Amino acid sequence: MSAADFAIVIAYIAGILGLGAAVSRRIASFRDYFVAGGRMTTPILVCTLVSTYYGLDVLFGASEVSYREGLVSWFVYLRPYYLAILIAAIFLARRLRRHDFLSLPDIGGHFYGRGTRAVMAVASFVYSLPILAIMGIGIVLDVTLGIPFAWGVLLGAVISAAYTILGGLLADAMTDTVQFVLMCFTLGIAAILVLGRMGGVETLSDKLEPRFFDPLGSYPPGVLLVFAASALSALVEPAFYQRIFAAVSYRAILAALLIGIVLWAAFDWVVTILGMAAAASGEAYEPRYALLSLVLEELPAGLKGLFLAGVLATAMSTIDSYLLISGGNIAYDLYRPFARRPISDEKLIGLTRWMVALSGLVAVVFALFFRTIVSAWIFMSTVLVAAVLVPVLGALYLPKTASAAAGLASSAAGLAVSVLYYAAVHVFGTFDQDLSTQVWTIAIGERSIPLWQEYALLLALPASVAAYILGAMFGRRSAP
Amino acid sequence: MNPIHPDTLSFWTWVSVGVLVAGPPAVFVWFLREVRSWFRNPDR
Numbered sequence: 001m002s003a004a005d006f007a008i009v010i011a012y013i014a015g016i017l018g019l020g021a022a023v024s025r026r027i028a029s030f031r032d033y034f035v036a037g038g039r040m041t042t043p044i045l046v047c048t049l050v051s052t053y054y055g056l057d058v059l060f061g062a063s064e065v066s067y068r069e070g071l072v073s074w075f076v077y078l079r080p081y082y083l084a085i086l087i088a089a090i091f092l093a094r095r096l097r098r099h100d101f102l103s104l105p106d107i108g109g110h111f112y113g114r115g116t117r118a119v120m121a122v123a124s125f126v127y128s129l130p131i132l133a134i135m136g137i138g139i140v141l142d143v144t145l146g147i148p149f150a151w152g153v154l155l156g157a158v159i160s161a162a163y164t165i166l167g168g169l170l171a172d173a174m175t176d177t178v179q180f181v182l183m184c185f186t187l188g189i190a191a192i193l194v195l196g197r198m199g200g201v202e203t204l205s206d207k208l209e210p211r212f213f214d215p216l217g218s219y220p221p222g223v224l225l226v227f228a229a230s231a232l233s234a235l236v237e238p239a240f241y242q243r244i245f246a247a248v249s250y251r252a253i254l255a256a257l258l259i260g261i262v263l264w265a266a267f268d269w270v271v272t273i274l275g276m277a278a279a280a281s282g283e284a285y286e287p288r289y290a291l292l293s294l295v296l297e298e299l300p301a302g303l304k305g306l307f308l309a310g311v312l313a314t315a316m317s318t319i320d321s322y323l324l325i326s327g328g329n330i331a332y333d334l335y336r337p338f339a340r341r342p343i344s345d346e347k348l349i350g351l352t353r354w355m356v357a358l359s360g361l362v363a364v365v366f367a368l369f370f371r372t373i374v375s376a377w378i379f380m381s382t383v384l385v386a387a388v389l390v391p392v393l394g395a396l397y398l399p400k401t402a403s404a405a406a407g408l409a410s411s412a413a414g415l416a417v418s419v420l421y422y423a424a425v426h427v428f429g430t431f432d433q434d435l436s437t438q439v440w441t442i443a444i445g446e447r448s449i450p451l452w453q454e455y456a457l458l459l460a461l462p463a464s465v466a467a468y469i470l471g472a473m474f475g476r477r478s479a480p
Numbered sequence: 481m482n483p484i485h486p487d488t489l490s491f492w493t494w495v496s497v498g499v500l501v502a503g504p505p506a507v508f509v510w511f512l513r514e515v516r517s518w519f520r521n522p523d524r
Contacts, residue, residue: 043511047504071484177511181504188500191493201490213483259507266499273493 005305012309013159016178016316020163020171030345033168033352034328035102035246040173045243045256048173048321050263051180052239055318056136057377059311062268063291066275068436070208072217074272076224080231082261088235089257093244095396097253103325104241104388105333111395112407114337119411121333123387124238127380128326129359130160133318135367140311143289144296144304153367156312160319161360165353169246172320179313184267186310189303190295191270194277197298201273207280226378226454229461233381236388238325287436323363327356378454379422386414386460390468405475406468414464421456429453 027033040048058078066073101107104124109117137156141147147155163171195201205213216224234240240257247253271291278290285293292311299307331352336343343351391407429440429451438453 041514043507043514046507047511071489177508181508184500184504188497191497191500195493201493202486204489205486210483213489215484262499263503266496266503269492269496270500273489273496 002301002305004302005308008302008305009309009312012182012312016175017159017163019175019178020167023171023174024163024166024168026170027168027349030332030348030352031102032170033349034324034332035242036168036170036173038246039248040243040246040252041248042252042255042259044173044177045247045252046259046263047180048176048317049240049243049256049260050267051176051183051313051317052172052243052321053237053260053318054183054264054267054314055130055133056140056311056315057132057318058268059271059291059314060136060139060288061132061377062271063275063278064288066272067279067285067287067290069217069219070212070276070279071215071272072219072224073275074268075215076217076219077227078268078272079265080228081234082265084231084234085240085257085261085264088237088240089254089261092235092396093253093257094250096241096244097247097250101241101245103245103328103333104236104238104392105329107392107395108388108407108411109333109337111399111402112391113404115404116391116407116411117337118334119408119415120388120391121329123384123411123415124333125326125329125359127233127384128238128322128329129363129366129380130319130322130326131363131366131380132377133315133322134360134363137312137315137319138367139289140292140308140315143292144308153364156315156319157360157364160316161323161357164320164324165356168349168352169242169321169324172324173246175320176317179317182306182310182313183317184263186307187267187270190299190307191274193303194274194295194298198277198280204273204276204280207282208276212276212279222458223452223454226452226457229457230378230381230385232385232389232457232461236384236392238329238384239321242321242325319360319363323356323359324352326359326363327352327354330355330358379456382418382422382457382460383415385457386418386464387411388414389461390414390464394468394472401468401472403472403475406471409471409475410464410468413467414460417463418456418460421459422453425451425453425456 031037062073062078065077099110101110105117105120108120134153134157138149138153141152141155142149163175211217244253274291274294278285278294281294295307296304331348335351336348388411390410394406395402425438425440429438432439440451441448442451
């Protein structure tokens with residue numbers, strides 16, 4: 001890293017903080033703070049959706065899979081998300097905008113009561129804690145600038161939290177516009193330079209085994225199913241919901257999500273190809289940093305700093321948004337409904353700011369827990385989908401079945417089964433180095449069945465459906 | 481499934497790179513134009 005590279009990174013951080021502070025003066029109510037007053041138009045929605053939803057978990061996780069397995073990363077691990085986002089854009093967004101919601105757990109509260117709201121808030125909180133992005137910043141700063149991992153983690157969390165605490169969603173979205181351009185543009189430029197030096201994309205097929213080009217790769221069918229099923233999280237993604245509620249109209253959010261799908265698909269494809277390029281280079285990279293290492297080796301001075309700023313932007317645009325959501329989950333969704341007295345907007349904003357800071361601290365503490373980025377991502381989306389998907393779809397599409405018992409039973413069963421399954425696999429199983437995941441092998445008769453930690457959703461989702469049906473059949477009709 | 485042909489791989493890679501390099505600046509300019517019109521007419 002040269003002095004110019006450092007200057008670019010510092011200028012980027014200073015610019016982001018200044019922009020956040022300037023925006024913070026416009027906050028007058030909790031609605032302003034949490035959903036930008038419901039006034040967001042298509043271009044700013046595109047910027048904030050694309051940059052928020054894609055963080056280092058995609059940059060490192062997807063390139064880790066493509067470095068090991070090839071194109072399966074795009075076709076199986078990523079492509080199902082576009083379909084889920086399309087469904088959310090066309091069907092869910094329209095129904096959701098009929099109500100005056102501010103958060104995902106608001107839906108649970110409105111249709112099922114406070115209990116379901118609380119379970120949904122816990123699931124949303126677990127999902128939204130930006131552990132992976134914070135971990136990613138620590139890795140990036142360690143690999144590129146030699147900053148010790150723990151300090152990098154702390155630095156990334158503090159900077160991202162600072163402007164979010166000040167200006168809420170508007171500051172977050174305004175900074176996202178710059179971060180969005182940086183993260184996409186620098187990845188595109190890096191791809192041009194790296195692939196150009198390698199002699200073009202066609203050379204990959206000379207250097208890699210044929211399995212790298214098979215869209216279904218060599219994963220077992222169960223894991224492919226889990227990868228595809230984890231895309232269901234896009235249907236209950238808290239950051240999507242927050243932006244659906246923040247949009248000025250249904251047309252604005254629909255257009256933003258459709259444009260977003262094109263940009264996400266392009267981003268993913270380039271990440272996948274660069275992961276394969278790293279595999280083709282013949283260097284023995286640590287799989288999850290393969291893309292980063294390859295690109296930083298190939299880029300000239302100046303562009304390295306720009307790319308690093310892009311990588312930091314990828315992480316920070318995710319950290320800020322999800323810290324806001326997890327802070328809101330505690331203050332707005334968990335504390336406010338159970339408080340004895342009504343809380344003023346001013347107090348609620350103040351409390352949410354503190355909870356954003358607390359969420360940052362919790363995410364920093366957890367940043368070391370998971371072994372691979374992909375498995376952590378799947379755990380978090382499993383908890384969210386298992387606890388939230390069934391009650392939300394029940395409320396929006398089968399409102400006559402939406403009793404308090406159905407909502408609470410379904411969300412609690414989904415949450416409990418997914419957490420218990422993961423706990424069991426971690427207590428009784430072992431970490432398989434080849435598969436790079438935790439596996440618990442159980443013996444039934446003479447057969448041994450390997451239970452991957454990723455299979456949790458295959459149990460938890462049916463449990464949530466069954467509990468919803470039982471609650472709808474035997475529970476009282478009206479919400480408390 | 482059949483492996484992806486190298487030409488197909490190359491085609492979609494350069495399309496994706498084009499989308500990443502040209503798309504975000506275009507959206508950003510769109511955003512700036514909206515900000516400018518909002519400053520001219522803040523009640524909108």
